[in-house]
Amino acid sequence: MTEFSSALSVSASGLWAQSQRLRHVAENIANADTPGYRRKTVAFRPERGAEATGRVEAGPVRLDRADPQRIYDPGHPLADASGHYAGSNVDLMIEMADAREAQRSYEANLKIFEQTRQMSARLMDLLRR
Numbered sequence: 001m002t003e004f005s006s007a008l009s010v011s012a013s014g015l016w017a018q019s020q021r022l023r024h025v026a027e028n029i030a031n032a033d034t035p036g037y038r039r040k041t042v043a044f045r046p047e048r049g050a051e052a053t054g055r056v057e058a059g060p061v062r063l064d065r066a067d068p069q070r071i072y073d074p075g076h077p078l079a080d081a082s083g084h085y086a087g088s089n090v091d092l093m094i095e096m097a098d099a100r101e102a103q104r105s106y107e108a109n110l111k112i113f114e115q116t117r118q119m120s121a122r123l124m125d126l127l128r129r
Contacts (some may be wrong), residue, residue: 007116013055014109016046017044020058021102035078037088039064064089069095
């Protein structure tokens with residue numbers, strides 16, 4: 001049964017990590033028009049521990065260092081003398097692609113979780129006979 005619990009643990013950590021990634025993608029999309037906002041990214045790393053378990057965790061949140069978009073709007077309160085202000089560095093196409101990738105990875109982990117649970121239930125049925 002330890003193999004089943006290990007597989008469930010690995011897929012659950014993947015589910016949690018992808019949900020964290022989706023949270024940051026959603027935050028980036030929500031703030032795409034916020035002046036001065038920097039895109040947040042999160043990378044995954046192996047879970048800390050003594051043994052190599054295959055579980056992952058979300059690493060620290062990092063701010064994208066790309067330059068923000070300069071927007072010309074002389075009437076904006078943040079505009080400088082030339083009429084420009086710093087927008088965000090969020091590219092909605094990149095965020096949509098990241099959201100799709102995270103969604104598919106989440107679904108794959110969910111499928112592994114469900115299949116492992118079904119295999120465990122079938123094994124228990126066989127052992128009861």
